[in-house]
């Protein structure tokens with residue numbers, strides 16, 4: 549979610565672990581993750597508190613001193629995710645990828661499909677911002693979201709964009725991914741991993757319809773997110789992928 553100011557982090561202040569840190573670290577411990585990629589790092593509150601041996605961060609505009617954080621096992625790329633995957637991603641697969649860059653559906657589709665090329669059967673993919681808090685938060689242009697909410701008498705800077713459409717896309721067009729959406733505590737996030745079956749019956753079966761979905765469609769089709777608790781999502785994902793780790797490395 550985006551709702552903060554753009555003020556850079558005071559480099560003398562330690563990062564504050566986030567709810568994503570908690571989720572990623574719990575999953576990492578369960579599956580023995582060794583390589584982590586975060587798309588959209590900003591102040592690094594999540595990135596810098598993730599406990600995985602090798603960490604790669606990508607953001608065209610980091611809001612902290614990257615040179616003070618980078619070392620032999622922590623790499624930071626000041627560029628868009630598209631450029632990163634085209635030029636800097638290397639060849640080694642990641643165990644956990646956190647997609648939290650530009651909150652626009654088309655970008656998240658590209659981030660997900662690129663991520664699939666840099667992950668395997670043993671990997672977990674966590675996608676942020678899948679549950680806009682109101683209709684304004686779901687508008688893909690951030691300044692419009694904030695302006696229309698303000699003009700309607702609302703308050704707050706929440707902006708999730710139209711990332712929520714990714715759950716519909718995965719449901720209908722990525723049958724080789726299983727997924728659950730963590731709901732109930734903190735920002736909702738979709739956790740996805742490779743799986744063969746069970747077969748899902750497409751609901752929209754139209755890329756065009758999915759790309760035109762609105763916040764109201766989301767309210768009408770909420771079960772498509774497959775919402776579960778944080779613990780249940782992590783348990784399901786870890787149970788599916790932990791046995792594959794040994795053969796993946």
Ligand SMILES: C[S@@+](CC[C@H](N)C(=O)[O-])C[C@H]1O[C@@H](n2cnc3c(N)ncnc32)[C@H](O)[C@@H]1O
Pocket residue numbers: 549550566568586587588589590591592593594595606607608609610627628629630648649650655
């Ligand atoms: C919500 S913030 C990330 C928060 C961070 N993941 C955390 O948990 O603390 C979103 C970040 O995505 C970055 N961003 C925007 N467009 C991007 C792109 N095309 N590729 C990668 N990152 C992008 C922004 O600069 C911003 O810092």
